[in-house]
Amino acid sequence: MSLGTFHYPMPANEPVLQYAPGSKERELLKKAIAELKAQTADIPMYIGSKEVKTNKKIALHPPHEIKHTLGYFHMGDEKHVQQAIDAALAAKNDWAAMPWEDRAGIFLKAADLLATKYRPYINAATMLGQSKNVFQAEIDSACELIDFLRFNVHYLSEIYKQQPNSAPGMHNRMEYRPLEGFVVAVTPFNFTAISGNLPTSAAMCGNVVVWKPANTQVFAAQMFMQILLEAGLPHGVINLIYVDGPVLGKICFNHRDFAGVHFTGSTGVFNTMWETIGKNMANYKSYPRIVGETGGKDFVLVHKSADVDVAVTALLRGAFEYQGQKCSAASRAYIPSNLAEKIKKKLIAGVNSFKMGSVEDFSNFINAVIDERSFDKIKAYIDGAKRSKKASILVGGECSKKEGYFIQPTIILAEDPKYVTLCEEIFGPVLTLYVYPANEFEEVLELVDTTSPYALTGSIIAKDRSAIVLATERLRNAAGNFYINDKPTGAVVGQQPFGGARASGTNDKAGSILNLYRWLSARTIKETFNPPVDYGYPFMQEP
Ligand SMILES: NC(=O)c1ccc[n+]([C@@H]2O[C@H](COP(=O)([O-])OP(=O)(O)OC[C@H]3O[C@@H](n4cnc5c(N)ncnc54)[C@H](O)[C@@H]3O)[C@@H](O)[C@H]2O)c1
Numbered sequence: 326m327s328l329g330t331f332h333y334p335m336p337a338n339e340p341v342l343q344y345a346p347g348s349k350e351r352e353l354l355k356k357a358i359a360e361l362k363a364q365t366a367d368i369p370m371y372i373g374s375k376e377v378k379t380n381k382k383i384a385l386h387p388p389h390e391i392k393h394t395l396g397y398f399h400m401g402d403e404k405h406v407q408q409a410i411d412a413a414l415a416a417k418n419d420w421a422a423m424p425w426e427d428r429a430g431i432f433l434k435a436a437d438l439l440a441t442k443y444r445p446y447i448n449a450a451t452m453l454g455q456s457k458n459v460f461q462a463e464i465d466s467a468c469e470l471i472d473f474l475r476f477n478v479h480y481l482s483e484i485y486k487q488q489p490n491s492a493p494g495m496h497n498r499m500e501y502r503p504l505e506g507f508v509v510a511v512t513p514f515n516f517t518a519i520s521g522n523l524p525t526s527a528a529m530c531g532n533v534v535v536w537k538p539a540n541t542q543v544f545a546a547q548m549f550m551q552i553l554l555e556a557g558l559p560h561g562v563i564n565l566i567y568v569d570g571p572v573l574g575k576i577c578f579n580h581r582d583f584a585g586v587h588f589t590g591s592t593g594v595f596n597t598m599w600e601t602i603g604k605n606m607a608n609y610k611s612y613p614r615i616v617g618e619t620g621g622k623d624f625v626l627v628h629k630s631a632d633v634d635v636a637v638t639a640l641l642r643g644a645f646e647y648q649g650q651k652c653s654a655a656s657r658a659y660i661p662s663n664l665a666e667k668i669k670k671k672l673i674a675g676v677n678s679f680k681m682g683s684v685e686d687f688s689n690f691i692n693a694v695i696d697e698r699s700f701d702k703i704k705a706y707i708d709g710a711k712r713s714k715k716a717s718i719l720v721g722g723e724c725s726k727k728e729g730y731f732i733q734p735t736i737i738l739a740e741d742p743k744y745v746t747l748c749e750e751i752f753g754p755v756l757t758l759y760v761y762p763a764n765e766f767e768e769v770l771e772l773v774d775t776t777s778p779y780a781l782t783g784s785i786i787a788k789d790r791s792a793i794v795l796a797t798e799r800l801r802n803a804a805g806n807f808y809i810n811d812k813p814t815g816a817v818v819g820q821q822p823f824g825g826a827r828a829s830g831t832n833d834k835a836g837s838i839l840n841l842y843r844w845l846s847a848r849t850i851k852e853t854f855n856p857p858v859d860y861g862y863p864f865m866q867e868p
């Protein structure tokens with residue numbers, strides 16, 4: 326029972342710690358890394374109140390140090406998916422009935438635990454499990470995840486406040502019900518924040534969730550699950566299971582109570598999900614919500630008026646931070662002929678200055694890519710460019726999986742504007758340049774817009790305001806996040822709501838109010854105080 330209306334103001338973004346030599350946060354992080362490396366984790370699934378173990382254990386290795394074993398997780402099968410659905414549905418009524426301020430308190434407490442006691446551990450887990458350097462881990466697993474939790478509490482409070490008008494003699498109100506059934510959260514390897522946000526945003530709205538992370542992100546995912554439980558999340562509200570994607574889909578997408586999927590990952594997987602859900606429509610109680618943020622082929626368009634250093638920095642950071650494993654990563658760049666030689670020279674120098682290696686050496690800018698499958702896929706694109714007559718390697722191109730999955734940041738120079746690495750998502754440290762005649766800006770705008778099926782992020786680098794105006798207008802549908810004189814990565818919750826359209830997803834802008842509407846089903850209630858007691862209209866009465 327709520328006996329008041331409670332206020333959750335817009336929070337400030339969590340400050341990014343700097344980890345400078347001698348700082349307290351650096352000391353705590355080093356200690357956490359050492360602790361996590363010294364143990365062999367035994368990671369269960371979390372289904373209802375049970376920690377479930379199986380006889381199928383999968384080893385976890387840091388991508389940059391594959392000889393080391395961080396621990397094992399217990400892989401589930403179809404029956405665990407069914408158990409997770411049952412546990413979710415059993416928790417549903419009590420969770421939906423819990424007053425909003427108590428639900429909110431759990432997620433705000435989880436944010437505070439992440440910001441304090443567990444900050445070094447969630448960062449260490451992300452660094453070791455996903456091969457992120459300290460800065461990339463801090464902005465992801467600490468700051469962005471904390472922001473998702475705090476901002477979503479604020480946004481949901483704003484939604485609950487939105488109420489319809491009432492004419493005299495009546496009162497109208499809106500209830501924002503959770504969806505009828507369970508929600509499935511399927512999460513990618515590359516961001517601990519996204520992995521944590523997809524189940525919690527739906528759960529915050531009163532839904533119960535079956536959460537399946539990527540196998541390569543389980544190490545940090547299970548730590549976040551433990552934090553949620555410590556913050557007071559009731560058992561069964563979020564059920565964390567490790568199963569193959571198709572196994573999950575087979576059980577969840579056939580279930581009568583399937584109410585929605587919150588997905589982030591590749592376009593191909595999302596398309597398969599959508600197709601399966603479509604085929605099963607007749608089985609469901611309600612039309613399921615299908616929310617997916619998917620792939621990208623993100624561009625940087627440099628105008629002839631650009632500042633060369635701004636362009637080069639946007640490319641080096643945009644393309645290569647976290648080894649290019651961001652859906653937003655700059656992976657195709659259009660360079661005007663008047664600046665091409667200067668830009669190429671500075672890019673070569675920049676790439677040659679990168680230090681690559683383990684995350685434990687904080688001076689390494691580049692670490693490993695996530696796994697052998699990714700390594701092989703990325704290397705195949707690089708090898709293809711080495712063989713091609715339509716492209717050449719400007720810098721980089723070395724790959725080794727001896728100690729870890731290391732791919733040297735690579736820049737390809739394409740002569741054909743439709744060369745494969747200008748069109749397809751690679752999801753690795755590979756940037757392709759195409760040099761265009763500096764006076765053909767309008768033509769290149771058309772090229773940028775039509776070269777790839779994706780529309781996630783993009784940047785225009787220019788000093789000339791008319792070029793910025795033209796690019797902003799013509800590329801309106803080419804990116805859901807458009808940047809002027811900046812890299813196309815690094816969206817901040819509450820500042821640049823994130824998501825794209827076309828083949829990049831449903832553009833429901835994770836971490837914004839728009840996303841939360843997808844996990845709510847409104848009910849309108851009208852109460853009439855003096856109801857009519859005669860069906861006739863006034864004009865029907867005899868004079
Ligand atoms: N647009 C965004 O906001 C955003 C953010 C992060 C990542 N991404 C995209 O994610 C991809 C990289 O992440 P990834 O490699 O983890 O993606 P992925 O598509 O391989 O996997 C994502 C999740 O889907 C699961 N999955 C795989 N096949 C499945 C199936 N048939 N049925 C159900 N689930 C299945 C995986 O196990 C994982 O949990 C890139 O394409 C990237 O652009 C997009």
Ligand SMILES: N[C@@H](CCC=O)C(=O)O
Nearest residue numbers: 651652653814815816823
């Ligand atoms: N939101 C992140 C990208 C997430 C996808 O991987 C960014 O803006 O760089």
